[in-house]
Amino acid sequence: MPGQGNRRDGDCARRIVRHDWSWLKVWAQDPVVDLRLGPVDAEWFEHVLGEDQGVELVVEDGRGRPIGLVGCVWDPTGDAHVISDLCVDPARRRAGLGRRSLKAALSWAGHPEPRRWIAFIDEKNAPAREFFHSMGWEDQGMDAWLIRVSLPLVSGPDDHRC
Template sequence: MRLRDAGWRDLAGIAELEARCFPVDPWSPATFWAELAGRPRRSYVVAVDDVGELAGYAGLDLSGDLADVMTIAVDPARRGSGLGARLLEELHTRAGAGGAAAVMLEVRADNGPARGLYAAHGYRVLRTRPGYYRSADGTPAVDALVLRKELP
């Protein structure tokens, strides 16, 4: 699996993977277009397998001494392979190179695998945003946990 900077030609694949990974409230292709247009403050990376298939992506907002993870997604068929950790570690590297001393993110309170990934990488819960995410079945919205990690 190879990590590289995301480019304009990746947008269709990113949008398709986004819809599979986040069917309740996916980002639109226009949102990803705006994210890539926000470079150099925005930094996006894609994971591509040996045959050129998009396996995941991740994005970061570099805003001085604090960076924000905008998104991380791994193809559902490839979850559990360590790819999410590789993408997250790449974002940490980019954040540090951009001068950040810490990284923050938001995660759905009901996303156990993502919460485990972030905890394993040193993230701590700062606060909860009640009802931040839409639910899939019309039940009450899901809380967001705001997490922070200090970079070495």
């Protein structure tokens, strides 16, 4: 079953589960997480637990500690799946966890096969735009007040499951 598997050396992604709320509610108190993701509260958590049009992935390091959270919305046509949210452990920002989290999330084998990935970035969020550009994503124009960035896939996913 996708999202199940043995722990491997390095980072892995898995579906969010109910017991993740114990650490996630601490992350949600961080002002940057609150500003960039909006209210990460019990209502949001219940919504992502029941999501069937995508997945909220917890990215763990090789020791099983959460390092990131990445939301993915699946395009039923398979054209372009969306990264809907991305955050890292607020206590360990600027340590490369965003790169590691995004890589593990995109490589998670439980996604339906897309042709590309997209994300929408607030035009005032220059660090996010720089982050995606550094990961090979390209600007695709504006959508309302959001910058659309895209990453075409060159190969299928690896299996970065926990």
